[in-house]
Amino acid sequence: MVLNLDFLTSDDAPNTNEVTPGSRDGELCLRFDVPSGNEYALPASGVREVMSVYFDRITPIPNASPFFLGTYNWRGQVIWVADLGQFLGDRVLVNTDQNEVSILIVEEQELVMGFAVRAVANTEWLDVKQMLPNTGTDAALPASMSGFVKGVYQLSGTETAELRLLDQVAILRSTNWTI
Template sequence: MVANEDLLPGIDRDRVTEFQGELEAPEGELYLRFFVGSGMEFALPATGIKEVLEYTPDRINPIPNVSPLLLGTVNIRGRVVWVGDLGQFLGNSTAVNTDRSEISIIAIEDQGLMLGLAIESIGVMTWLDPDRLRVPRSNLDSMAPFVKGEWQLESENVPLKLLDQTSILRSARWAS
């Protein structure tokens, strides 16, 4: 039988063993971290995200007489999808910056219903332990119905809030 070392002639076997030790299975679940217009950081589970897109502002078609939370519609693979300002939806007064070359949009979907969430910027994909998720400290603000919990990460002062994409997608707040 052929050993791994036979496939990589000239490779230091001690270095290969050292490298294999560095590759550990990630713990927890995968989440996308991102920022809204006010600078607040949030997370969504990767399993709840259909796509992450960048659109030029002129490709977002404004629709008159709709909620001010909605920026308009985009065409995603032949499908017309509403795009809303997630930060303002959550109660932040700072709107997403549309005066730039591209706007980041997270497309979420549930039971055939899709919505694009316009955000300020994409952060990183990260593994977080759902067992360390705790109940948010403040449940009185306008974003409380859309926050599943929060992580207090060691390297950060502000808790990272986990959003519930299904409650965001199905909220009547988009119609007001």
């Protein structure tokens, strides 16, 4: 059975560079935010699982990189869990005083890692044709983030809010993950 999705799209929509919910053009992405409030997205194809984990299940590792919260036993495999916002240059850290944290389990070939984030919003189709260059409109894009952002989307309804599409392969294979 073939499903025709033409009835879900509207030809009357103006052609803008804003993210519009409901559009099925482009790539399916998982939208989330980090403790500083900045919004990001990852291609859904690279996200294996989204989970809420109790902090006492994450084992801290002494003398590890400050990006790492510790290790977690995910389905019998020990994986690193990192504060994604801190890795990307945000100054606000994941609140370890709360009971739980949202973790995105991201995989690329043999590499698997958990990224701690503040909240997971939803999945959304992001059209590559609507993507702005990496700089977007936010002049405060940290240099530490430049190699990990594929592009920026202007969020509809606002002039300053942006959604940054991340490159999970570049993040996982980064040389910044020193232990």
